[in-house]
Amino acid sequence: MTLARPGVDPELNALLSEMPLVTQITPELLAQFRQIPSAPIDTLLKGRAATHRDLTIPTPDGAQIPLSIFTSAIAAPNAPCVYWMHGGGMIMGDRFSQIDIPLEWLDALGATVVTVDYRLAPENGGSTPVEDCYQGLLWVAEHADDLGIDPARIIVAGASAGGGLTAGVTLLARDRGTPPIAAQILICPMLDHRNITVSSRQYAGEPGIWTRETNEFAWRSLLGDRTDDQIPAYISPATADDLSGLPTTYIDAGTAEVFRDESVDYATRVWAAGGQAELHVWAGGFHGFDALFPDAALSTEARRTRTDWLTRVLSSTPASARTGGRPA
Template sequence: MLDPQLAALAEFRPRSTALATAPSAMIEALMAKPVPAAEDVEKHEVFIDASQPDRQVRCLIYRRKARTGLNPVILYMHGGGYLQGSAEMGEASHLHLARELDALVISIDYRLSPMTRFPGALEDCYAALRWVYCQGGAWDADLSRVMVSGASAGGGLAAGLALLARDRGEFQIHFQHLIYPMLDDRSGMPGVAPACTGEYVWTPEANVFAWQSLLGDDPASMSPSPYAAPARATDVSGLPPAFIACGAIDLFIVENVAYARKLICAGVPTELHVYAGAPHGFHLIGEADVTRSANRDSFNALARAAGVREHDRRAA
């Protein structure tokens, strides 16, 4: 049952592949939300070298103007089903985290599908991780506190990046912060998800189409890489501690709970939050009680991972 304070989300019901040909109403609403002024935070646009020659990845960097010492790093991957979105999404949150946690927040403008199939977006994110380790010193980055964060498809990218970094063994990730992450290509197929999920904002039809656009085939006929669909990973041991949050009527609730359980069983410190009556993208309704609670839990998890004690935080 949809939380009454989230009733406005009932209008977001993408039922067809039309979401691929024009920005969805949800993305438009996200981009239209006013961003509060933050005169104490500076914003930079940088272009970092990608894995392919003669190509760069655009990133936006947020950091406090007045800084002391080394800063924790939050690599952020935006949502949009791998089909839509940009590094500007979530800017209000980036400004807040940069100010409150003295964090270096890096939002990645990764390539989108279907123009770019897997692993293009993930390799863009890995390039950003490499840049932090190679160039972050000039930005006062604390390489012992490099965190990955993302929402929806961005959460899936963050989880995939944690797996990829573990297996390549070049760079360490300190913490993974996953907000209703898109983890399983099988979700949305008949009989996979409970009937009470996926009615609002992100539907089974939209999910199947998004995975097909990313992977380039019929999801039902594939067994994709766990770097694309982290739910497919058979070994999650040695991954960084995780925070996972999802609404109880989100299409992704089953895969999110299953992934949290898999992490816990592998000995990975994991914090899981499920919010009653909340569908996918419920953070869009910022004034709802459940959203305020979720935002508080999310922020506190990042603060703990960054090593910032509550009395050290600046007033919001």
């Protein structure tokens, strides 16, 4: 029996009707989706006062992880930095996926944007994606002077799988004691491998952007035959016993998506642990709506609200230059 579920915003629904949708990603479809390139960087940077460069960094296991750095041409010294983790279920996508979202913060706030190409499942499962992202964050913090960024104002952010990785990296940084993170932004985050919420059951059995069945496929690709007690919270942040001591957090999702309830639960548990989180659940939003259709009215509102929140956070976070160039 199909559960009753919230409908999709009319404008978004009309746009969505023109897209090919599937009930479940299969290995064959995954191979096809991986052939679809991200938007060309030259196109994204056209009209922006920004420069772009690429580099690779080593990981402890000997791999080389690509990073891309976007710098505003009008950035002030000690600029804030957004460290971006892309979506794609940890099974597809690259460091340029959804990059237009943080590039809006480069435009609006003069933020330097660094994005990481973490290794994907199923070829690289378990903790590999989150550890790759953590190594990239360490590199950013260690090279703050070279990047011209303020180490006291590093924001970690991501969408979908990237939102889950953002939560995992933030937990790692808290537990390992470095680096300091000023805030985290979790956009429709993929937080819970258990797939047990009401919203995960509501968006099953019918084609969509990201269904319960596709979510199960992605988590299985990452985790293989690991049992719950073999899955650390850094991989599946919703299972964390302790959400205290986290930086101020922004979480948003749509009412019409699989990740709605795990997003609400994560925010609720941050509050219960004494932390600060701002939660937005957009009525009629499906998974990734503002990334797919950024000019729709609901998408415009969601993006503007995030930017307004980040502006407030950065304005209330003292720049480290005021304490001698490093956080006090």
